[in-house]
Structures are given as C-alpha cells and as structure tokens.
Amino acid sequence: HYCFSEAPADVVFCPLCTIPVYCSRKCQEQAVGGISWNQDTYLKSNSNAVDLGILSLTSTGCMAPNSKQIAEHRHECGGAHWAAVLPADIVLAGRLMAQYIDSRMLTGKSSAISGPNLDLIQHYDVDSPTSKLESHIYAIVLLLCLQKHYRSDLSWKEETLSQLVLLICQVKVNSIAIVCMKSMDGGQGLTESKGYSAADDAVMCSVEQVKVAQAIYMSGSLFNHSCRPNVHAYFHSRTLFLRSTTYINSGSPVELSYGPQAGEMNLVKRQKSLQENYKFTCQCSSCSELHLSDLVIDSFCCPQSSCLGAVSESTCYKSEENCVHVSVDESDICKLSLPHVSKVDEDIEKVGKLFFRNNVDLKIDPGYCMSCRSQINLSSAVATSEKAASMINRFKELAVIDEISEIPITDALRSLQQIKKLRHPYSKALAQAEDAIAEAFAKIGDQEQARKHCEASIKILEKLYHPKHIAIAHELIKLVSIELSLGDRASAAATFTQAEAIFSLYYGPDVQMILPYVDALKRTVSGGFIAAP
Ligand SMILES: C[S@@+](CC[C@H](N)C(=O)[O-])C[C@H]1O[C@@H](n2cnc3c(N)ncnc32)[C@H](O)[C@@H]1O
Numbered sequence: 378h379y380c381f382s383e384a385p386a387d388v389v390f391c392p393l394c395t396i397p398v399y400c401s402r403k404c405q406e407q408a409v410g411g412i413s414w415n416q417d418t419y420l421k422s423n424s425n426a427v428d429l430g431i432l433s434l435t436s437t438g439c440m441a442p443n444s445k446q447i448a449e450h451r452h453e454c455g456g457a458h459w460a461a462v463l464p465a466d467i468v469l470a471g472r473l474m475a476q477y478i479d480s481r482m483l484t485g486k487s488s489a490i491s492g493p494n495l496d497l498i499q500h501y502d503v504d505s506p507t508s509k510l511e512s513h514i515y516a517i518v519l520l521l522c523l524q525k526h527y528r529s530d531l532s533w534k535e536e537t538l539s540q541l542v543l544l545i546c547q548v549k550v551n552s553i554a555i556v557c558m559k560s561m562d563g564g565q566g567l568t569e570s571k572g573y574s575a576a577d578d579a580v581m582c583s584v585e586q587v588k589v590a591q592a593i594y595m596s597g598s599l600f601n602h603s604c605r606p607n608v609h610a611y612f613h614s615r616t617l618f619l620r621s622t623t624y625i626n627s628g629s630p631v632e633l634s635y636g637p638q639a640g641e642m643n644l645v646k647r648q649k650s651l652q653e654n655y656k657f658t659c660q661c662s663s664c665s666e667l668h669l670s671d672l673v674i675d676s677f678c679c680p681q682s683s684c685l686g687a688v689s690e691s692t693c694y695k696s697e698e699n700c701v702h703v704s705v706d707e708s709d710i711c712k713l714s715l716p717h718v719s720k721v722d723e724d725i726e727k728v729g730k731l732f733f734r735n736n737v738d739l740k741i742d743p744g745y746c747m748s749c750r751s752q753i754n755l756s757s758a759v760a761t762s763e764k765a766a767s768m769i770n771r772f773k774e775l776a777v778i779d780e781i782s783e784i785p786i787t788d789a790l791r792s793l794q795q796i797k798k799l800r801h802p803y804s805k806a807l808a809q810a811e812d813a814i815a816e817a818f819a820k821i822g823d824q825e826q827a828r829k830h831c832e833a834s835i836k837i838l839e840k841l842y843h844p845k846h847i848a849i850a851h852e853l854i855k856l857v858s859i860e861l862s863l864g865d866r867a868s869a870a871a872t873f874t875q876a877e878a879i880f881s882l883y884y885g886p887d888v889q890m891i892l893p894y895v896d897a898l899k900r901t902v903s904g905g906f907i908a909a910p
Pocket residue numbers: 497498550551598599600601602603655656657658659660661
C-alpha cells in the first residue's frame with residue numbers, strides 16, 4: 378500500500394487507473410497532488426463485491442510533477458500497474474528512472490534522457506545468462522511504459538536501455554526491504570484495547586515482520602552484511618533507522634543484516650541465500666569462524682547418551698590444523714577458522730570435540746558424531762523426526778480450530794519425545810516443536826504446560842542466537858502473556874523486564890512507536906489492566 382499501512386476497507390482509488398493504492402484523500406494528495414473530481418465520482422457496488430469494471434471514477438488528471446510530492450505510482454498508471462505485475466526490484470528501478478526524468482524535466486533538461494548515476498555497486502558481470510536476459514527484458518518493459526507515459530515530451534538517448542539494465546542490477550544488490558512489525562493475535566488485541574485480559578486464555582502474543590516496500594537508501598547501501606550484525610535496521614514509514622546493538626570498537630566494521638542470520642539459518646543456507654539474492658560469497662565473521670549454532674542448528678544427537686556431540690544431516694567437515702573445511706555433496710562451501718582459545722566455550726568443545734584436537738586431519742561425514750564419531754542411521758532419523766514434527770504442527774492447527782481432544786495431546790507429546798530422542802538438544806527442530814506445543818497448550822487453556830514448553834524453546838534459542846538477540850525478546854513476550862494468564866504477575870514482570878532490555882537495545886526510544894503493544898503489556902504487567910480469569 379502506498380503509505381506502507383495495511384489498506385483499510387474504504388481505500389481511495391487512483392483517479393486514473395482505478396487501482397486502490399491510497400488509504401485516504403490526504404495520502405492520495407501526497408502522492409499525486411491536488412485532483413479535480415468530476416461530478417459523477419462514485420463506486421458502483423455489485424452485491425458484495427465492488428466491480429472495478431464499472432468503476433466510474435474519473436478526474437481531469439494528476440497535477441504536473443512537483444518535487445514536494447512522492448509521485449511513485451503516477452508513471453505506471455494508465456498502463457500496466459507495475460506493482461501488480463513486476464517484481465519489487467524492477468518496480469523500484471522503474472520508479473528511480475521516472476524520478477530522474479522528473480527532476481530533469483523540472484530543471485528544463487528534457488532532451489537526451491539517459492539514466493541516473495547512482496554510483497552503487499552491481500554484479501552484472503557475474504550474473505548468469507538467464508538473469509542477464511531477464512534484466513534486459515524487464516528494462517525493455519520499463520522503457521516502453523516510460524515512453525508511453527512521457528510521450529513526446531522527451532528525447533531518449535540510445536544508451537537509456539543499458540542504463541536501465543544497470544539500474545536494475547544496482548537495485549538488486551543495494552535495495553532494502555522496508556518491513557514493519559505486525560502483531561498477531563494477542564499483540565493486536567493489546568494494541569486495540571490498550572490492555573490485556575487474563576480471561577482470554579487463547580492469547581499468546583506474537584509478532585511477525587511484514588515486508589511493505591522496497592527502497593534504496595544511499596547511505597544505508599554503504600553497509601556490508603553480517604550474519605551476526607552489530608547494527609539493527611528498522612523503519613518508521615519511509616525513514617530508515619540504524620542502531621548499534623553492541624559496543625563497536627574503533628576500526629571494526631559496522632555491519633547490518635541483509636536477511637539471513639546465524640541462529641536462524643545454518644551456514645550453508647545463509648551462503649546460498651546471499652549468493653542467490655545478492656550475488657556474493659559472505660565473508661562475515663560468522664561465515665569465517667566455527668560457531669556453535671552452525672554445528673547444532675539442524676543436527677541430530679549422538680547415539681551415546683553421555684555425549685553432547687552433534688551429528689550433521691548433510692554437511693561434511695574436514696578438519697585441519699586451526700581450520701575446518703565445509704562442503705556439501707563434494708562441493709566446497711567455505712573454510713572456517715577455529716575460534717581463538719579465549720572464545721572457545723564449553724558447549725562448542727563438547728559438541729565438536731574432534732575439531733579441537735591438535736594436529737589431527739580428519740573428515741567428519743554426515744551421520745557421524747563430531748565429538749566421538751559414533752554413527753546414526755541418518756535416513757531413519759530424518760524420516761522419524763520429520764513425521765513427528767508434522768504431527769506436532771497438526772496438533773497446533775487443531776488447537777486453532779478448537780478440535781483438540783486427549784488423543785492428539787498424547788500423540789503430540791509422544792512426537793515431542795521422539796524429536797528429543799533424535800534431534801540435538803540445541804537444534805532448531807526441537808525449539809520449534811517446543812514452541813508449537815506451547816502455543817497449542819496456550820490456545821486450549823493449559824497455561825502450565827504452555828509455560829513449560831515455551832521456556833524450553835527459549836532456552837534452545839538462546840544457544841542458537843545469543844541471550845540478547847531480538848528473536849529472544851519476541852519469544853519472551855509470548856512467555857509474559859502465558860504468565861499473565863496464569864495470574865503469576867511477579868514472573869510476568871521479571872520476564873517482561875528481560876524482554877524490555879533487549880527491545881531498548883534494538884529500538885532505543887522508538888520501542889513504543891515500532892511495537893505499540895509492548896507498552897500496553899508493560900502497563901498490564903505493572904498492575905494496570907488485568908482481568909480476573
Ligand atoms: C549494499 S553493498 C554494500 C557496500 C559495498 N561493500 C560497497 O562498497 O559499496 C552490497 C555488496 O557489498 C558486498 N558485501 C556486502 N557484505 C558482504 C559480506 N559479508 N561478504 C562479502 N561481500 C559483501 C557484496 O559485493 C554485496 O553485493
């Protein structure tokens with residue numbers, strides 16, 4: 378939606394192409410300027426649905442380009458609605474070109490249009506032939522649309538098409554997805570009612586990041602990516618905020634995350650995602666040093682009950698003096714150095730003891746323990762754990778539609794035991810299973826069970842990320858809502874304080890603006906709005 382809010386039911390249509398892109402007249406005027414409306418402006422409603430085909434909304438047109446307005450949509454209307462048919466990166470490239478043309482026209486330079494000089498990095502040379510062809514086709518589509526919009530007002534240079542291809546490539550590696558935090562279920566209720574009812578035991582606050590737009594920020598695009606970033610990026614409408622989340626030594630790189638993060642994805646998946654989406658091989662600290670979370674995140678546990686060693690499903694490790702080579706299906710992924718002796722914690726040594734044996738060259742294949750080399754039956758472990766996970770998800774779905782009985786509860790708990798037996802105690806699969814069970818129990822009103830499983834999930838996530846990661850704060854908020862439902866205000870307050878400290882690390886004084894429900898929860902926890910169960 379134009380102003381990055383969710384479009385309400387009574388959206389305002391673009392006066393030229395009848396596409397609903399504005400939420401209010403004010404929002405529309407900001408985008409296209411003042412509009413003079415015809416007398417017969419109305420929407421013909423056809424039973425329940427508004428029939429766009431008979432929409433009789435006409436105007437004498439948008440005003441001329443004005444630098445004060447953010448005329449994003451104007452260039453595509455009357456033709457194809459770009460956002461509905463083209464990928465976000467391509468729409469952005471088209472709009473940047475249109476903005477450049479507008480600025481040239483405003484200064485009276487409407488002859489010899491080529492393209493903006495953004496001076497940003499691009500990777501056209503390493504693009505695959507298919508991706509290159511795609512960029513050229515999109516550039517032709519954009520150029521035709523722009524030529525149609527500006528008609529004979531402009532003269533185009535021969536290189537405009539190649540400038541558009543270049544622009545598309547720059548947008549691909551430098552653009553940033555604008556996201557907003559959307560509170561689901563409990564969070565929504567909290568925001569609306571400005572309070573929390575313990576009687577509503579179905580509530581378990583959770584938030585989701587929702588992508589609302591794609592943009593280029595000239596200073597934002599200077600930052601490199603890290604899978605363990607020291608800077609957090611967030612948005613308020615169109616404004617990008619960057620806040621450091623740790624102390625950064627002078628001379629150290631300031632890095633944000635382009636998406637993939639350690640603890641959320643394993644090393645191989647992160648590298649693949651960054652290569653596919655941004656065309657680079659990540660060399661951040663997380664992708665150049667051995668970390669606990671990468672060893673355990675998708676792993677199985679050692680069959681020896683006393684061993685904490687991890688067993689990989691698909692990654693092969695070849696250990697050499699002070700480094701480890703990582704490969705999948707014989708193809709090299711990267712080389713990781715061993716952490717400095719001062720940073721080696723007890724956990725990583727127990728999980729991958731073999732990597733820390735001095736002067737030993739050895740290969741650890743999938744299916745073998747990284748600590749004692751015991752072997753598991755990998756295919757059977759994968760199949761059983763996947764089946765158990767889908768059983769738990771089914772349990773969660775049934776809880777949502779209130780169709781739960783004793784049988785699915787027993788089945789779900791049995792499946793959780795199976796996952797515990799097979800998966801590594803710090804694995805993501807186990808954390809997700811615990812979380813799903815917690816959510817289902819919260820939904821059916823067994824808050825004691827919900828608390829137990831929610832806490833178990835958080836403990837694992839703290840190992841995978843780190844205890845002060847924003848993902849942990851969102852999980853802690855779920856726990857607060859469960860503790861409130863139990864009437865345990867003291868625990869809820871302690872958990873909330875822990876979450877609040879993380880939120881202020883990531884959002885500073887903007888917590889309330891970005892996550893309004895946190896404030897509502899704070900008032901509830903401190904005694905304001907609790908209803909009797
Ligand atoms: C938005 S730019 C970042 C600024 C860029 N380094 C520059 O000098 O303009 C993104 C590009 O920087 C490089 N880059 C960013 N993070 C990286 C990382 N962790 N490892 C390797 N290259 C990285 C890649 O070439 C990527 O396509």
